[in-house]
Amino acid sequence: MKILFDNRTEYDFDCEKENLIENVAKAVLESENFSLNTEISFSIVSNKEIRQINKKYRNIDKETDVLSFPLIDFENEEIPNKGTIILGDIIISIEKAISQAKEYGHSITREIAFLTTHSMLHLLGYDHMTENEEKIMFEKQENILKSLNITR
Numbered sequence: 001m002k003i004l005f006d007n008r009t010e011y012d013f014d015c016e017k018e019n020l021i022e023n024v025a026k027a028v029l030e031s032e033n034f035s036l037n038t039e040i041s042f043s044i045v046s047n048k049e050i051r052q053i054n055k056k057y058r059n060i061d062k063e064t065d066v067l068s069f070p071l072i073d074f075e076n077e078e079i080p081n082k083g084t085i086i087l088g089d090i091i092i093s094i095e096k097a098i099s100q101a102k103e104y105g106h107s108i109t110r111e112i113a114f115l116t117t118h119s120m121l122h123l124l125g126y127d128h129m130t131e132n133e134e135k136i137m138f139e140k141q142e143n144i145l146k147s148l149n150i151t152r
Contacts, residue, residue, distance in 0.1 A: 005021075025120050032124055050091060053091060064093065065097060071086050075125070087120075090119040097115060105152070121141065
């Protein structure tokens with residue numbers, strides 16, 4: 001598994017947090033019995049930048065915590081069986097992650113792990129647009145985080 005990190009903020013995103021993201025991403029892939037021969041782009045941005053991206057690609061003019069841009073349409077495409085599978089991009093607003101960690105009363109580590117899990121599931125084709133999809137996706141999130149002993 002290869003993760004391309006891009007920190008576009010002043011926030012000190014250290015090796016410990018990069019290792020956390022790698023471990024969480026690997027746990028998600030393993031929980032889905034998906035190849036570890038993957039590549040993911042992971043960016044840390046400000047609220048201002050994520051707002052601009054959200055407006056441009058989703059026509060929503062406000063900041064959000066995380067955006068996921070999958071490169072595979074699991075419903076309509078075959079998963080490549082050779083070479084590296086490029087899953088897509090994950091973009092996290094570190095400002096939003098910090099404020100949500102405070103709001104929910106847990107660590108920034110837990111919030112980054114949650115957002116990474118959530119986004120990885122999106123890259124693997126999961127969504128939460130319907131009640132049933134949400135139930136499935138959120139249960140998977142919690143099971144993965146529990147398996148890594150990352151709790152609130």
